[in-house]
Amino acid sequence: MESKKILISDPTLRDGSHAIKHKFSKDDISNYCKLADKARIPIVEVGHGNGIGASSLQLGESLLSDFDMLSTARKNLKKSKLGVHVIPGFATIDKDILPAVDVGVDVFRIATHCTESDLSERHISFLRKKNLEVWGCLMMAHMVDTETLIDQAKKIENYGADGVIFMDSAGSFIPNQIKERVEGLVSELNIMVGFHGHNNLNLAVANSLEAIQSGATLVDACSAGFGAGAGNTQLEVLIPVLLKQNFDTNIDFNGLLDLAEFVISKFGKSTSSVHIDSMISGYYGVFSGFLVPVRRVALEYKISPIDIFKELGRRNIIAGQEDLIIEVANSIRDKSK
Incomplete structure (x- = not known):
């Protein structure tokens, strides 16, 4: 039986920023990106925990500017795509998106609260006109029912996005809720559907697998689960689970283990776990x-x-x-x- 292709996006260098108060260094980014490229990670997301333009006293100040983070990543990603998280209001087109385009960002993920997809229209439309890959993300998706989530996702599709990702920002979903939402989204949309999990209830891998089995074709996962709260879906655990279920990600498993070892050795005390x-x-x-x-x-x-x-x-x-x-x-x- 032919394996089903699944796209993996790795936000370790973005979501993991929350765990270390947004203090990734140039060496951290450079070394991680080299290993990710070698491991054939399709998309590597980089930036402040709340995305480009979000560094501030209120949200936490990054050690590096967006430009320094993205340009460092760009130099070291030869095959993997470079992605960014964009929250309208924190990031503007002129101040943040255009410089990111100039640096060479490949994938833009425009994220809004799960009931406020209208705020993403201008950013998505702008990027589509530039023929850039753009996804709409619905954060804190547990706060709405399936019908509302579908209505918001349809708006994102109409704005021209390549896909929509619903984000379990609080790590609050359980598998049957994932199944209901993914099946609803897949049946109502003509674009790709993705899922971003957190591990606060120790269900990130189970929820991600359920999302894929229910029709999602993209999932986010971080090396060593390095991310906010109890962390994200653990990449080096998810991939062998998917392989056992005959899903293909084209990621090099040995390279994946090298990534996890790097994160654990570098950020061991900060790596995420369920408390x-x-x-x-x-x-x-x-x-x-x-x-x-x-x-x-x-x-x-x-x-x-x-x-x-x-x-x-x-x-x-x-x-x-x-x-x-x-x-x-x-x-x-x-x-x-």
Whole structure:
């Protein structure tokens, strides 16, 4: 039986930035990209954890500028495509997208909250006119039902995107929910469907496999699961699982192991794993990128991070609202007096 082709996009050098407070160095990027290229990783995503243009006091300042990160990656990716994450509002066309085009970015992923795909229209349309590969991403997708997700995805298709990726930004989905959403999207769209998983409930690989078995043709996965919260779908685990299910990614398995060893040796103490607070983040549906700031604020205010996550979830707080973590902490501390 012929193997089904699956496209893998690797956001280790973007989502992993959350785990180290956005401090990737030029050497980190250069060395990782060389290994990824050798391993035949199709797409390597690079940048601040919240994408190009997002480095700031509120979201965390990158060690390097977007230009330095992308140009370093571009020099070392000979076969693999270079991708970026773009959130309208953090990134603008003139200030961020055009310089990325000039550097040689191959794949642009325009990401909005799962109910706000309208915000991606201008960015997607602009990139399509330049004949560049562009995907629409729907973040925090657990916050809407399947029908709403499909409606938002149809808008992205109409804007001209090559595909749509729904993102389990909080690591909150379980496999049957993935199956329902992927089957719905595949049946209603004429473009590729992808999935981006987080491991807060220890289901990232299972959810990614379910997405593929249900019709998705692209999934995101990170070396050693290096990403926000409890991390992302673990790349070196996902690939052999897919091989056992007769899916083909064209990735070199030995090269994949070299990538994982590099990440673990370089960032061992920061590599992601499931802890009580990251699990609670997934259970309450809170953005995975909040794990580090919530831990910091909980320590400073001498309160439980679990209480913070519970209240953030109750308020439906989303990425970009990091300043509300302190407000929530103050509220919890005041109530305890």
